[in-house]
Amino acid sequence: MTAGRLPTRAWLGSLLLVAVVLPACGTLSALFEKDSSSAFEYEADRFADLRVLRYQVPGFEQLDLEKKKLCYYLYEAALSGREIIYDQKYRYNLPIKRTLEQIVRHYPGNRETEDFRNFMVYVKRVWFSNGIHHHYSNTKFKPGFSFETFASYVRATTAPGFPLRAGQTQDEFLNELRPIMFDPAVDAKLVNKDKGADLVADSAVNFYRDVNQAEVEAFYAAMSDPSDPRPPSYGLNSQLVKRDGQLVERVWKVGGMYDAALSKVVYWLKKAAQVAENEAQRKALELLIAYYESGDLRVFDEYNIAWVADTSSDVDVVNGFIEVYNDALGYRGSFESVVSVRDPVATQRIQKIADHAQWFEDNSPLLPEHKKAEVKGITGKSINVVVESGDSSPSTPIGINLPNANWIRKEHGSKSVSLGNIVNAYNQARGNALAEFAYTKEEQKLSKQYGELGGHLHTDMHEVIGHASGQINPGVGTPKETLKNYSSTLEEGRADLVALYYLLDPKLVELGLMPNLDVGRAQYNGYIRNGLLLQLRRLEPGEQIEEDHMRNRQLVAKWAYEQGADRKVIEFKQRDGKTYVVINDYEALRGLFGDLLREIQRIKSEGDFEAGQRLVETYGVKVDPELHKEVLERFDALNEAAYSGFINPRLVPVQQDGVITDVQIEYPNDFTEQMLEYAERYAFLPAWN
Ligand SMILES: [Zn+2]
Numbered sequence: 001m002t003a004g005r006l007p008t009r010a011w012l013g014s015l016l017l018v019a020v021v022l023p024a025c026g027t028l029s030a031l032f033e034k035d036s037s038s039a040f041e042y043e044a045d046r047f048a049d050l051r052v053l054r055y056q057v058p059g060f061e062q063l064d065l066e067k068k069k070l071c072y073y074l075y076e077a078a079l080s081g082r083e084i085i086y087d088q089k090y091r092y093n094l095p096i097k098r099t100l101e102q103i104v105r106h107y108p109g110n111r112e113t114e115d116f117r118n119f120m121v122y123v124k125r126v127w128f129s130n131g132i133h134h135h136y137s138n139t140k141f142k143p144g145f146s147f148e149t150f151a152s153y154v155r156a157t158t159a160p161g162f163p164l165r166a167g168q169t170q171d172e173f174l175n176e177l178r179p180i181m182f183d184p185a186v187d188a189k190l191v192n193k194d195k196g197a198d199l200v201a202d203s204a205v206n207f208y209r210d211v212n213q214a215e216v217e218a219f220y221a222a223m224s225d226p227s228d229p230r231p232p233s234y235g236l237n238s239q240l241v242k243r244d245g246q247l248v249e250r251v252w253k254v255g256g257m258y259d260a261a262l263s264k265v266v267y268w269l270k271k272a273a274q275v276a277e278n279e280a281q282r283k284a285l286e287l288l289i290a291y292y293e294s295g296d297l298r299v300f301d302e303y304n305i306a307w308v309a310d311t312s313s314d315v316d317v318v319n320g321f322i323e324v325y326n327d328a329l330g331y332r333g334s335f336e337s338v339v340s341v342r343d344p345v346a347t348q349r350i351q352k353i354a355d356h357a358q359w360f361e362d363n364s365p366l367l368p369e370h371k372k373a374e375v376k377g378i379t380g381k382s383i384n385v386v387v388e389s390g391d392s393s394p395s396t397p398i399g400i401n402l403p404n405a406n407w408i409r410k411e412h413g414s415k416s417v418s419l420g421n422i423v424n425a426y427n428q429a430r431g432n433a434l435a436e437f438a439y440t441k442e443e444q445k446l447s448k449q450y451g452e453l454g455g456h457l458h459t460d461m462h463e464v465i466g467h468a469s470g471q472i473n474p475g476v477g478t479p480k481e482t483l484k485n486y487s488s489t490l491e492e493g494r495a496d497l498v499a500l501y502y503l504l505d506p507k508l509v510e511l512g513l514m515p516n517l518d519v520g521r522a523q524y525n526g527y528i529r530n531g532l533l534l535q536l537r538r539l540e541p542g543e544q545i546e547e548d549h550m551r552n553r554q555l556v557a558k559w560a561y562e563q564g565a566d567r568k569v570i571e572f573k574q575r576d577g578k579t580y581v582v583i584n585d586y587e588a589l590r591g592l593f594g595d596l597l598r599e600i601q602r603i604k605s606e607g608d609f610e611a612g613q614r615l616v617e618t619y620g621v622k623v624d625p626e627l628h629k630e631v632l633e634r635f636d637a638l639n640e641a642a643y644s645g646f647i648n649p650r651l652v653p654v655q656q657d658g659v660i661t662d663v664q665i666e667y668p669n670d671f672t673e674q675m676l677e678y679a680e681r682y683a684f685l686p687a688w689n
Helices: 026-032 065-080 084-089 093-106 114-129 147-156 170-182 213-223 259-274 279-294 297-309 344-355 357-362 406-412 420-428 433-437 441-466 479-503 506-510 518-532 534-538 548-563 586-606 609-620 625-638 671-682
Strands: 043-047 050-054 238-243 246-251 315-323 334-343 378-390 399-402 414-419 570-575 578-583 643-647 650-656 659-666
Touching (some): 043 671, 065 315, 065 650, 147 170, 213 238, 213 246, 259 279, 279 297, 315 399, 334 414, 406 414, 420 643, 479 506, 518 548, 518 570, 518 586, 548 586
Parallel strands (some): 050 643
Antiparallel strands (some): 650 659
């Protein structure tokens, strides 16, 4: 077996429609209440299909000085690595980023023209996506200005600092960038998962050079030892290239590829380790440093084991090459960092779910032989993000479940977190899609009343009991090996279905997690509406669904619709030429969710590639062009952004005689300024790596 890693990140889905929860009463209020800070301005910017929000960090000011310092050092470590993701995604991203930033800073000409405004939109899209491919659809976006305009900006900007290659003239440099930026056919897709595509050679991502899928697979097949019960995550921290006919890993470590950024990351991590909250946290940080210094993936595993064991610290950090979504073969991790502090109230909710994990496993609709006899080591908490970088920023997940190595999860458990203040910011900045797409006033009311709590519970259960449930039959390989490019979609579907199945279970009311089953009904409405209608807005006309989470949501919703069609469990309705989806029978829908959960678990447990492929290709990929067109038109009329990202807070150390006496938190409100500040302070890498 090669190393197995589950993609375990929750992204904003049904939460598109969640709303402010009404004040709750009675004994449950501690779990249901939320703080509403109405004066804070959540939305900061809007361009293309994007908007940029801000988030607060409740409780930061109340941290003691040592924890504030810890946050600050981890904040610097996070931002020091932020440019790595640009280069990982595409080898031209850093030269383009540097060039665009030079123009933004120094272009002396008129900035009030149509062209320059379009240029700024392009720059901001590049910042938002950490490169020139759309952060969500993975396709290259088109500049809203011509090559000639771009060239004129470069020529007029006389400041030094354009990232020419050695010996290159400015014209040669421009000619090199021309097809890269302006020809839509060149490196059109960041990750190409199309049926029949060479997942490596046809993807623009910079994880591989001059190699194809078969060569990569053979390389790691030769490396892996099937008898090793604790395999390292081979390929996680390197670029694989061909040199003189040989495949070579360029390892991302101090002294290796990305040395200039990783050395800074390590510098700040060392300071952080000195102010660790406790021995468990210090040990984890020291192992992380040792891993960055050695590049040794077995040390990374030791780090993860130590990190999972540290459950009592208030401050926590993810920093490393973590998620493998950007590699169609699932080997290479994208750099990211998330620094956070614990959110005590929401943590109580998640802990309650974790405490009853065994009950949920025992009572799930899985086939008996696919259930875990003992569900182990699930910890969950809600955190408030302090800063994010790399793959987690500006676009961010709302839930994280790590580590990804299957054997570590099995033997040591995992940590599952919900990003509380991020979810809160989404809720505060919600739009008008609910009123447009809900069929009845009753649905709207339900969503406004319970949508937020339902969303929280969905995310919590997805992460805490969803990914953790079930087991693979003896002798069957990891899902990545058996289900290949369908494994992520099916895994996300499985986790969603666990959450959906229990959202309508009286057990949650009994546990005090929700006041009544209307919370579940609100979440069912939101999920089905999103899976069958709303999420289509994220696609361009003519596109099919590529992204794993989108595929899983449509798969779940469409499968349930078709299986229950004769009983009208879910029904499409028309009113004034508009399409709506209505759930007629919630209990029956719950039964269908259980059926699909059992089947997807069977597929995973048995490694049934054919059945997995059939499910995803039949229900998760294809789009009805008429319905798609309608959804796009209705959203156009609403004038809302499809995706949100975030400006980070800024941490500012207060020093006296060279000693930090306090760390202040500021909430900047200008996206461009933050990106230029980061470009000024954290551009450690060479343009060409
Ligand atoms: Zn997930």
